[in-house]
Amino acid sequence: MAESYGNQRNRKYVITNRHHFEVEVSNTVLDMQLQELGSRFSEVSTSLIENMSGLNPCNSFAKFDISKIVKFSEMYPNDFNKEERGVLAGDLSTFYHTLKEDDKFANLTGLSDLARVMVETRKNETFPLVYRTLKLALVLPVATATVERCFSKMKLIKTDLRNRMGDEYLNNALICAVEKESFCKVKEEDVMARFQAFKNRRGELI
Template sequence: MAIASLKSRFEQLKTFGSILGFLFDSEKLKSLGEKELRECCLTFHSTYTSDVDINDLYSELKVLQSTLPNTLLFATDILEFIKSVDCYPNASIAYRIFLTVLVTVAIVPVTVASAERIFSKLKLIKTYLRSSMSEERLNGLAMLSIEKELFGKHRC
């Protein structure tokens, strides 16, 4: 199951890279010609949002290609540059979407083990014998059991 989740995650990253990879760094953005940049903007617009005007995004990125410093800047640095200049609203939206999707696809854990652990612990705590337990006590025991690393290695 873990291997299947990892494969799925890498497939998502490949798809993500093919759609939004042109925003990854300044070198990639500057290397695009007019036709390639227009195609990238069209793909971005059709895939992610209609909040961005495609022609304005294309124009802003075209100007951004020439105004970015010649040093290598990654997406977060480019977004900071855009914010400091405050004249590329569509590019700002595109970079915020790019970074949000990147964080969601790349950093979110492969499994939701923490949520599963919480429900597992609740099942152990609230047995049939303790069904008359008050809500406050149940919440307290759940927190102690779930976060036992914070309280030491004592059993709840």
């Protein structure tokens, strides 16, 4: 790796193979990966996921954090008004001390288990604000992944050569691209039968 890289006659400084792969290749690839991660996981998404972790029930609620959960609710102004956010902190404290004394909440492995046991024990009716926060946390990963998939596919479908694509056609193309697994299950015979059932055109195509 200590040998000179390339033709040194046309270079002002001597570059070794090690310097080329560590600086010019490796750093360039790392920068590209960091830019891709930064575009996919924005600051808002990262804050949502970080604050959502305050509801983690694993290890007997070892990571339960009321301040993070309250910040999580503040990021949903349409679901929590100012009064409800003020009450939520007190409800979370009571909720935490209540669950610590209940054996049914001792060995939970995730948010879905917490929501299930809350419904079974009717704690969702006792702590409606906590349960509403939990439902938003459960929906967040699915919603975030779906939105990211749609934007990624849209970059591939609506290119510079197809920038005049209408909204309806774009929507149909996105559905086919995002739900590719579902469309693979559709039989070709069914598609042919559907098109054959359409009414005849006014003019014949030559």
